[in-house]
Amino acid sequence: MSTPSRTAPPTLTIAVLAKNEAHQIERCLRSAAFADEIIVVDSGSTDDTVAVAQRLGAKTYVHADWQGFAVQRNHLIAHATGEYIFFLDADEEITPALQAEIQAAVRSGERAVWKIEWSVVAYGKELKYFLSQSSLERLFRRDMIERFEGAVHEYAVLNEPAAPRHVMKARLRHFSRQSIKGSLQKLTQYAMLGAAKRAAAGKQGGVVRGLASGLAIFIRLYFLRLGFLGGGPGVLFCFFIA
Numbered sequence: 001m002s003t004p005s006r007t008a009p010p011t012l013t014i015a016v017l018a019k020n021e022a023h024q025i026e027r028c029l030r031s032a033a034f035a036d037e038i039i040v041v042d043s044g045s046t047d048d049t050v051a052v053a054q055r056l057g058a059k060t061y062v063h064a065d066w067q068g069f070a071v072q073r074n075h076l077i078a079h080a081t082g083e084y085i086f087f088l089d090a091d092e093e094i095t096p097a098l099q100a101e102i103q104a105a106v107r108s109g110e111r112a113v114w115k116i117e118w119s120v121v122a123y124g125k126e127l128k129y130f131l132s133q134s135s136l137e138r139l140f141r142r143d144m145i146e147r148f149e150g151a152v153h154e155y156a157v158l159n160e161p162a163a164p165r166h167v168m169k170a171r172l173r174h175f176s177r178q179s180i181k182g183s184l185q186k187l188t189q190y191a192m193l194g195a196a197k198r199a200a201a202g203k204q205g206g207v208v209r210g211l212a213s214g215l216a217i218f219i220r221l222y223f224l225r226l227g228f229l230g231g232g233p234g235v236l237f238c239f240f241i242a
Contacts, residue, residue, distance in 0.1 A: 013082030068151030
């Protein structure tokens with residue numbers, strides 16, 4: 001009498017973007033160790049990021065011809081082999097609670113998209129009361145993604161745009177800002193990418209518009225999203241984003 005065959009559970013790739021993240025990528029990759037496959041696309045690091053990723057067993061590829069976040073995520077898709085793909089950044093960490101939710105979603109086999117919200121760690125302090133700005137699409141059936149678009153604040157173009165969306169209850173821990181120097185570097189990068197994006201869309205900027213927009217964002221983050229409850233780190237976090 002033959003025993004019924006069991007269908008193997010779907011496989012999961014965790015796909016990581018990194019550049020000069022040797023100081024924190026180990027934490028990120030260890031939190032992703034439960035995946036069937038871990039892929040790192042490095043954007044031309046000058047530190048030991050690639051060596052650390054390789055030492056921890058991640059499949060590591062270098063694409064130093066930076067053309068924006070969407071292009072780098074498309075490289076990740078091209079290298080991935082898992083049926084599901086979870087996108088992770090080197091300054092993020094998957095908590096045990098979120099790991100359990102990701103594994104349950106993969107086991108379900110559902111053709112859907114799962115969103116996450118952040119738990120922010122800034123300047124050495126977790127901003128426990130800060131309300132996440134938005135939910136981000138991070139877990140997909142790989143065969144549903146056609147490509148990513150956008151130099152900054154990139155988004156996935158799906159061949160099933162009406163696929164169900166779910167929001168995971170556990171949060172992804174995001175080590176957003178760790179030093180003033182790093183904050184200034186990130187500010188410069190996003191300001192340049194954002195300006196290029198607006199220019200490509202035929203939109204104008206200017207000093208007055210920039211100051212008004214920054215002030216509005218600071219008020220929203222600091223007061224409405226409870227950044228003030230984070231003390232000094234909360235002030236800095238809201239200031240640099242604004």
